Amino acid sequence: MAWNEPGGNGKDPWGHRNKEQGPPDLDDIVQSVQDKIGGLFGGGGGGSKNGGEDGNSEGISWTGIGFIAVIILIIWSLFGFYTIQPAEFGVVTQFGRYKETTEQGLNWHLPYPIEQLQKVNVEEVRALTHRALMLTEDENIVVIELVVQYQVKNAENYLFKVLDPDNTLHQATESALREIVGTSKMDAVLTNERARVAAETKVLIQDIVDRYKTGLIVSSVNMQNAQPPEAVQAAFADVIKAREDEVRSKNKAEGYANEVAEKAKGVANQLLEEAQGYKAQVTARSVGETKRFLSILKEYEKAPAITRQRLYIESLESVLSNTSKVMVDIKSGNNLMLLPLDRLLGNTSNQSTPGLSQPSLTQPGVRNDDPRSRGGR
Incomplete structure (x- = not known):
């Protein structure tokens, strides 16, 4: 039956008798909760209303408090493990002050609020685009667009030495570019010295960011565009085109000159080889004729x-x-001959003609x- 019905043994859930009417006492509820908490630490659960505070204090177990503190400390220390990727460096600060830089792998530090971790990607290539009006040495204005690619070299300097390293790099880029362009002619900047301007700007930017200890390293500087103001762009375009035509004509002329020179060298080498061959042939023939003459001379002497x-x-x-x-x-006695004059006149080789005897080359008085x-x- 319900607790408030007759026959319920005179009890209700608040521990009051039926003779007590009305809501339960708030002090009794607090006292009951305190007794249960004290029981968890090994203390007794009794005690009067007046002596409850003293009873709970005596019932608390310092062993239980230490055990819970150790558990909490272990859980807190687990939050100190962290992993650094191959492309990163980990910067650990203790109460806001730099402590150490850790490399890739599993590491540990004292968890917050004692120490904090900041990860910095040192392999990421970052890009900065800068576009500005520049005054050249010959007092002309050019519009230059520059792209600077850079990386983090020193994570500690990048995080703590300068308030905003990227903005510092931007300002260093503008300063270096103004210095380099300010000592260059406008025509050179617009045409054939873009690479030089970019290279010298890169060196100067790196020098500036190193002096400020930004922890950055400039990997490349590329000049994307360089042109005069819009009011004179058409005239400068014509000038640039004329110069390009001049360069193209020079290259064509140099190519033709090289081709002619190579052909002349080939002909000269060929003539030289032919002369050397002719020289060797004449020398060999002379030597042979000399030997032949000497051999005939010996026979003649005999x-x-x-x-x-x-x-x-x-x-x-x-x-x-x-x-x-x-x-x-005609002294041979054979005066009747058939002479194929057409073949004889057309035949220049030393061959015998059928039906024609070889002419005699003997002298009178000498027998064959x-x-x-x-x-x-």
Whole structure:
């Protein structure tokens, strides 16, 4: 049955009898809660209303408090583990002051609020675009657009040495560019010295950010655009086009000159090789003729008449072999011959004609079977 109905043993959930009417006492509720908490630490749960405070104080267990404190400390220390990626550095501060820089891997530090961690990506390539009006050395105005690529070199300096390193880099870029452009001619900046301006600007920017200890390193500086103000852009475009035409014509002329020079060198080398070959041929022929002459001289000294006859016959053979004339010995007794004049006149080779006997080259009084006619000794 319900607690407030008759026959409920005179009790209600607040521990009052039926004779007590009205709401429960608030002090009794607080006292009951305190007794239960004291029981958790090993203390007794009794005590009068007046002596409850003293009873709870005596019932608290310092061992339980220490155990709970250790658990809380362990859980708190687990929040100190962190992982640094390969492209990052971890910067640890203790009460806001720099303590150390950690590298990749699993690390640990005292959790907040004692120490704090900041991760800095040192491999990320960042870009800064700068566009401004610049005054050149010859007092002309040019519009220059520059792109600066940079990375974090020193995480500690990047976080603590300068309030805003990226803004410092922006200001250093403008200052360095003004200095370099201010010492250059306008035509050079717009045409053939863009690379020089970019390279010198990069060196000067790096020098400035190093002096301020920003922890940044400039990897590249590229000049995206350089042009005069809009009012004179058309005129400068014509000038630039004329210069480009000049350069193109020079390159074409140099290419043609190189081609002609190479051909001339080839012809010269060919003529030199032919001359050397002709020289070797003439030298070899001269040496051969000299040896032949010496050998004939020896034969002539031994038999002058026979050698003279042999030289005469060989000379006639050499001369008559290249002529179209036919000599016939009428003393041979064969006066009837068929001469193919058309073939004889058209044939320059030293070949025998069918039906035509070889002309006799003997002198009167000398027989063909004489050994002296064959060069015999």
